[in-house]
Amino acid sequence: MLRTRFFPIATLLIVTLPGAAQTPRDLVRQAVQTELAASRDDHSHWLYFEIDRQPSKAVKQWVAESGAASLDRVVERNGQTVSESQQRQEMSDFIQDSREQAKRRKSGQHDDEQAAELLNILPDAFVWTDSGRKGSDTVLHFRPDPQFRPPDLEARVFAAMEGDMAIDREQHRIVSLKGQLIHDVKIGYGLLGELKAGGTFDVERRELSPHVWEITETHVHIQGHALIFKTISEEEDDVKTHFQQIAANTTLQQAQNELLHRSPDPAREQAFHQGR
Numbered sequence: 001m002l003r004t005r006f007f008p009i010a011t012l013l014i015v016t017l018p019g020a021a022q023t024p025r026d027l028v029r030q031a032v033q034t035e036l037a038a039s040r041d042d043h044s045h046w047l048y049f050e051i052d053r054q055p056s057k058a059v060k061q062w063v064a065e066s067g068a069a070s071l072d073r074v075v076e077r078n079g080q081t082v083s084e085s086q087q088r089q090e091m092s093d094f095i096q097d098s099r100e101q102a103k104r105r106k107s108g109q110h111d112d113e114q115a116a117e118l119l120n121i122l123p124d125a126f127v128w129t130d131s132g133r134k135g136s137d138t139v140l141h142f143r144p145d146p147q148f149r150p151p152d153l154e155a156r157v158f159a160a161m162e163g164d165m166a167i168d169r170e171q172h173r174i175v176s177l178k179g180q181l182i183h184d185v186k187i188g189y190g191l192l193g194e195l196k197a198g199g200t201f202d203v204e205r206r207e208l209s210p211h212v213w214e215i216t217e218t219h220v221h222i223q224g225h226a227l228i229f230k231t232i233s234e235e236e237d238d239v240k241t242h243f244q245q246i247a248a249n250t251t252l253q254q255a256q257n258e259l260l261h262r263s264p265d266p267a268r269e270q271a272f273h274q275g276r
Helices: 024-041 084-095 098-125 153-158 252-260 266-274
Strands: 045-053 058-065 070-077 126-134 137-144 161-168 173-181 185-187 193-195 200-209 212-226 230-246
Touching: 024 098, 024 126, 024 137, 024 161, 024 173, 045 252, 058 230, 058 252, 070 084, 070 252, 084 252, 098 126, 098 153, 153 185, 200 230, 230 266
Parallel strands: none
Antiparallel strands: 045 058, 045 230, 058 070, 126 137, 137 161, 161 173, 173 200, 185 193, 193 212, 200 212, 212 230
């Protein structure tokens, strides 16, 4: 499962002929194949703390990935603390609502499919150049390839970006992907909408355990308009911390018990213990 974590676990070993030089595009293609193979083999489930800020809402929450669906324990919503009784009630309501669980699974599957699509077009959508090394990573610069024909709107927006991608040299894993929209993207020749140049995105990942990678930060800031009076806004800052692996067969009830044992403010609790 991709689970919008940008393609985790298991490393695909790709044999390169001795002395054969890999072009930057070869390195990208190798990383893409590694990530796709990793996501197919990933059966890990995680519990983590998340701070997610969007124009419509801002939440601080614990999240546990169960076999049925991910379960959220929202401890703060739009700057207001959520009472413990309300936290319990919201989790219990979700556990008893099979429709909401199916809706969340469907949304996650859609995100996975879209992430896989964008991952697949990475090698061919851009012109890649080597920008050097940064620690254990190879940094590649990308800019739109004028020969590429995007298959849909999401790909059109993605392929209008310029930026940098860092790849772990040993495992061939994508460490970060940062880009900026370098020209406006018109929807329906501009009649239906337009995304403005200058919008940015930044995805950061790290290895949580051997060969298991997760997204830890996502920052997207893209603005535009649709039908003159509506706003297209992809605005989100999402940060995940305090990861802990849990059993793959964890049920929603077990996930709830796990979440209730977590501090509402893990950063404050960690600072308290460090100061003792």
